[in-house]
Amino acid sequence: MQENGIELKDIGVITPYNGQKEMIRRELLDRVEIANIDAFQGREKRHMIISTVRSNKRGNLGFLTDWRRLNVAITRPRDSLVIIGNPNTLQHSPLFRNLLRMIKK
16 A cells, blocks of 8 residues: 555554554554564664654653664664654753754754
């Protein structure tokens, strides 16, 4: 199936939490591949969407503070990457702060 010139089979959605994964799966009805970050280790898709989930004033990032998970998340797409998250929360991590800085350039 194709929408807007992109094959749905070429889209992957990853998130650090299984609860978020299941919620996204219910909404998208398995039209695209959805997994947690660890399950995508060693795999790739043409287009990836990453849901960072976390949004709080304390900057608590949970699993996202692990640089290996961030590495897996941002190196899975071949053509395009969309990161969905709260930059005010993400900037509490030096890794995400640097990533956000690079994106802004």
